[in-house]
Amino acid sequence: MKRIILTGGGTAGHVTPNIALLPRLKELGYDIHYIGSYEGIEKKLIEEMQIPYYGISSGKLRRYFDLKNFSDPFKVLKGYAEARRLMKKLKPDIVFSKGGFVAVPVVMAANRAHIPVICHESDMTPGLANKLTAPFATRICCNFPETVKYLPAEKAVLTGSPIRQELKSGNKDVARVFCGFTSDKPVLLIIGGSLGSANVNAAIRGILPQLLPDFQVIHLCGKGKLDPSLNGTEGYVQFEYIKKELADLFALSDIVVSRAGANAICELLELRKPALLIPLGSNASRGDQILNAESFRSQGFCEVLTEDDLTPDRLLSTIHSLYDNRDTYIQSMEKSQLSNAISSITDLIESCVNKSPK
Ligand SMILES: CC(=O)N[C@H]1[C@@H](OP(=O)(O)OP(=O)(O)OC[C@H]2O[C@@H](n3ccc(=O)[nH]c3=O)[C@H](O)[C@@H]2O)O[C@H](CO)[C@@H](O)[C@@H]1O
Numbered sequence: 517m518k519r520i521i522l523t524g525g526g527t528a529g530h531v532t533p534n535i536a537l538l539p540r541l542k543e544l545g546y547d548i549h550y551i552g553s554y555e556g557i558e559k560k561l562i563e564e565m566q567i568p569y570y571g572i573s574s575g576k577l578r579r580y581f582d583l584k585n586f587s588d589p590f591k592v593l594k595g596y597a598e599a600r601r602l603m604k605k606l607k608p609d610i611v612f613s614k615g616g617f618v619a620v621p622v623v624m625a626a627n628r629a630h631i632p633v634i635c636h637e638s639d640m641t642p643g644l645a646n647k648l649t650a651p652f653a654t655r656i657c658c659n660f661p662e663t664v665k666y667l668p669a670e671k672a673v674l675t676g677s678p679i680r681q682e683l684k685s686g687n688k689d690v691a692r693v694f695c696g697f698t699s700d701k702p703v704l705l706i707i708g709g710s711l712g713s714a715n716v717n718a719a720i721r722g723i724l725p726q727l728l729p730d731f732q733v734i735h736l737c738g739k740g741k742l743d744p745s746l747n748g749t750e751g752y753v754q755f756e757y758i759k760k761e762l763a764d765l766f767a768l769s770d771i772v773v774s775r776a777g778a779n780a781i782c783e784l785l786e787l788r789k790p791a792l793l794i795p796l797g798s799n800a801s802r803g804d805q806i807l808n809a810e811s812f813r814s815q816g817f818c819e820v821l822t823e824d825d826l827t828p829d830r831l832l833s834t835i836h837s838l839y840d841n842r843d844t845y846i847q848s849m850e851k852s853q854l855s856n857a858i859s860s861i862t863d864l865i866e867s868c869v870n871k872s873p874k
Pocket residue numbers: 527528529530532533579580581638639707708709710711736756757758759762775776777778779780781783796801804805
């Protein structure tokens with residue numbers, strides 16, 4: 517039996533693409549294992565999928581990559597030693613890395629053990645983890661055509677990002693009951709990234725009294741970011757993080773306000789959801805979400821408001837114009853060529869496994 521180790525974590529954006537690959541990898545007969553951090557978001561998400569999970573020591577998990585992530589080299593060295601032991605024990609045919617800091621020692625350990633490694637970069641410019649691991653990767657997949665030029669030419673492959681297929685088959689009636697909503701008002705979904713966003717949450721909650729006469733609001737606000745004073749507000753529901761109901765909530769939503777994480781926006785495109793993107797600013801990250809959002813706006817898929825422009829009036833008026841012009845955005849999205857990322861990536865995995873001398 518062929519064996520694959522998947523890795524990636526820190527935020528759900530480094531885990532959900534791996535989850536999207538699971539059904540096809542199973543069909544292809546892979547024995548699938550996962551290496552992540554001891555306690556990161558990936559542990560829960562993967563264990564729920566009944567995939568054997570191995571935690572390794574990882575640098576402090578931050579919301580974005582930063583050189584400070586290396587401030588604890590001993591943890592990283594321990595993680596590398598643990599990853600080396602796991603390679604010896606599991607002897608995988610291939611490793612697939614979705615990036616995130618925890619993936620760095622895993623990719624290095626696999627390379628050291630002469631195991632082929634495929635990395636995937638979701639953002640337009642490579643993240644630090646993928647930059648560090650590029651020399652150890654056999655191939656590097658990317659999501660945006662613009663990314664190819666930042667990667668070693670002989671390794672880069674444009675595949676797009678794997679999207680969980682079950683997101684396409686949501687049921688809006690189930691979601692309406694789940695949220696306790698009526699069918700006489702449009703629904704606005706707010707996604708502040710997989711960890712939530714304090715700034716987006718505050719901006720939305722600040723205009724709730726103006727929004728609720730026209731919209732019902734589903735707010736995915738992130739762990740620890742619920743506002744109990746809003747419990748019971750008619751037409752407003754808040755959740756920390758939504759798993760299996762996400763497909764239904766997407767189906768019910770007319771428009772979406774979202775951070776511009778690479779996976780979230782690819783999902784919005786595939787589901788044809790008109791969106792207002794509020795990218796994470798370059799003060800809190802390397803600015804990758806600003807580039808992601810600009811690329812989507814230039815193709816007519818969304819509206820963008822930067823954090824500097826995020827006044828209550830601009831937010832409210834942009835949400836209204838997004839809703840009024842929703843058909844225009846949907847038409848632009850209909851014209852986009854959807855890539856079949858799941859089969860492109862699993863084909864690449866198969867070809868690397870078959871070429872490997874093992
Ligand atoms: C703060 C930070 O570091 N953000 C990065 C992180 O974002 P983040 O982890 O927020 O990633 P994305 O927006 O790309 O993906 C979030 C994923 O979580 C899912 N989801 C979200 C909320 C919820 O309640 N339920 C749920 O399932 C979404 O459907 C999506 O699949 O990784 C992305 C991909 O490398 C980057 O573009 C972002 O810049």
